[in-house]
Amino acid sequence: MSTHEAWSLVCRLFAGGTPVFRGALSPAEIVACATLGPAIKPTVINRTFTLCPYCQLHSGQIFGDGQGGQICQCPDCGPIPLAADDRAAVRLDETWLKLKMRIALEIESRDGVTDLGDGVWRLGEARREPVLLSRCLSRLWADPSLFDRVRVAGAGIRVIAPRAAQMRGAPFASGVEWLPLEERFTFYGGGIAYIPSGVSPEAVAADDPRTPVYGPFSADFRWVTLSDRPEPIHCSEGQAAVFGALWGFKGQQVKAEAIMSRAGLSSDKPSDLFKVRPRDKGKPQYEAQHHAYEVLVECHKREGLYWMPCASPNLASA
Ligand SMILES: [Zn+2]
Secondary structure (H helix, E strand, C coil): CCHHHHHHHHHHHHHHCCCEEHHHCCHHHHHHHHHHHHHEEEEECCCCEEECCCCCCCEEEEEECCCCCEEEEECCCEEEEECHHHHEEEEECHHHHHHHHHHHCCCCCCCCCEEEECCEEEEEEECCEEEEEECCHHHHHHCCHHHHHHCCCCCCEEEEECCCCCCCCCCCCCCEEEEEHHHHEEEECCEEEECCCCCCCCCCCCCCCCCEEECCEECCCCEECCCCCCCCEECCHHHHHHHHHHHHCCCCCEEHHHHHHHHCCCCCCHHHHHCCCHHHCCCHHHHHHHHHHHHHCEEECCCCEEECHHHCCCCCCC
8 A cells, every 4th residue: 555545545535625435436545545544534425315336427316215225316227225335435534634734844833724715724834934725726816815814024825735637837926835735745654744845836838738837827828727617718819918918017906008008909908808799698718718807807997907916926025
């Protein structure tokens, strides 16, 4: 049994944030559960539906069989008798994870772990640097104001989060260091060990042009990766120019003219490029582009000021 498999299971359960049926675990993962000991807790997934014990692909509604037992009504297999442990599931003890993470990073601050909501926690400060644990990177891209809530003047911020699909390069502006959960930590001696050096999070040339390089944006700003979309959003050249210009202003509030001139566009204001024209209503690509703008760009309408919070350098200026 390798510790690698044990740690992979921890990462998978943390990223998912929900229990997993025992029946859906691989034989190696079943062994990993035992290896992980108190980090993994047995649980039971809700009593209305269960994973079909026969195909282990579909969920079926649970019914009584009239003789004191239960059946799973699988959409594919039909009624399948349920054994007592077919609803058995495992979950990660996230309190264990946070506690062992604090030990691994030598976080000794007296204040405990703070829940910042929606899968982000402040674990404490390691050598004066705040450390955040996040279930996904995109949660922080969507709400970079979380950094303001934990920032300490003159110190960087470290973010522990699972690797996003196809993620390359540095996910955050300078001052925020990302520690990929899968690579910079491992299960060791019943706890968690921090792997210090690791891979440099500097942006590297990406094989996939959609790969996020500047925050949620690809190197050419044509692609935006957001947590609530399964695929990166493809933007027009004009939209990419607006995003690139806003990124260049590092989250400062600026007039529309300044953005449009930096983007080299003749429209009056950034939002013009993200309007969904009546004939494009309901077309996923246009709706998605509009959505990306809504999520990432802020504006004071009255003053005509625009800014992109995720582009803020996250170091308090001296
Ligand atoms: Zn089935």
